[in-house]
Amino acid sequence: MRAGDGSPDEMPHVPRLGDRQHLDAATAEGLLAGRGVPGDSPTGQQALARMLEIAARPPGDEELAGVAAAVAGFVLVSSTPSSTQTEARREARPRARRLTRLTLVCAAGAVALGGSAAFAGALPARLQEMVHVMFGAPAPGHEVSHPARGSQGRHPAKGPGYLQQGVPVGGPGHDQTTAAAASPTATPTTTPPATPTPTLKPPKRRRYPGPPRPTASPEPTMPGCLATTTTSPRSRSLRRKAPGESAAGRRPQLSPPTSGRRPVALA
């Protein structure tokens, strides 16, 4: 069949191909975006635009007939906890557990730190007083002895050659002999403390009390005299060297201790 044969009515596909070729990309984009086609567009394009308008026209009542059922479903779903909410709760659970654990650890740390500070006397005065009343911690003015030095050790403020017994010495280089094992021949001399230290307190507990003390016979503290001190071997062994204390600075021993009483030369 040649092109001249037959009328256009007998060849219906010819104008259709022509319409398809006229629909370019820009016109198609306008139709898809809902802008329609110009008035002088080919008939096929205008029919296409009309068809797309019908497809996008406002809904009728029959299309919205299910709104009541949809709202009922919405109420049902929103009133019951959804799976997503359950998942969110499940995800939040370990986080809360971790937070609780962290809080407990922090609280325990704070209690331990505060307790240590309270019993070391490092708290502010008012707080220390309160802790002292409530828990029996040391009082604010009380200086806590270090356990490593022992309750009968040297006072840290004293220099070498001083024995800590709660009573200050009369002068430099003099040993303090307050343990009342003085000789019975010694004349009682009352030597008041030159600079009494209010923070010093007698030790509450002594491991070795030593021989019984005479009631009122303090030993002389005159320079150059010999004095005896009562020091148990155990307390001597517990006595530690103070920082900076040399062997020469220690109290010289004239004889090895045998029975807990030994002479001490006071230079």
Next chain:
Amino acid sequence: MLERDFASVLHAAARGDENAFARLYRDAHPPLVRYLRVLAGQGAEDVAAEVWLEVARRLARFRGDEREFRGWLFTLARRRVIDQRRYADRHPVRLTDDAEELDRAAADDTAAAALDNMSTEAVLGLIATLPAFQAEVIVLRVIAGLDVGQVVRITGRRPGAVRMAGLRGLRRLAARLSAEAETRKGVTG
């Protein structure tokens, strides 16, 4: 489209307001059902109901404007259709002998509604004869009012493929309309 009111309506619906949800439904359900008629045929209403239940469940977690809401809605619908097709492939339908029961008309089917629907149904039926991707692109762009970027996100195709599918679908529709017009002219003439 709700446009300015959308944010407040969405917020109210997310808090459980029924009226706000009804507004969202009235606005978005018609294009959704038309889209599903092209993709899923007779099961469009059922799929749409499932989609709205899914929307009700997830609405509190949705963030976005109206166009993003539409994109999200049609994405849910598309996934439902794909699931339905997979299910249908695994469970083929066994036909019964009672054809009269299957062809029974709906109770609320009136003559006016049927006439009104005929034109919309006819257009949707004509679009549904296109290749699936071309029909989907035309429905998403024309009926749902989405742009190329949103269609790309929903379908997972490239922008060029989406544009070309729309152009080819329109050309094919124009050709069919011309053919019908010629046929009608031949019948009446």
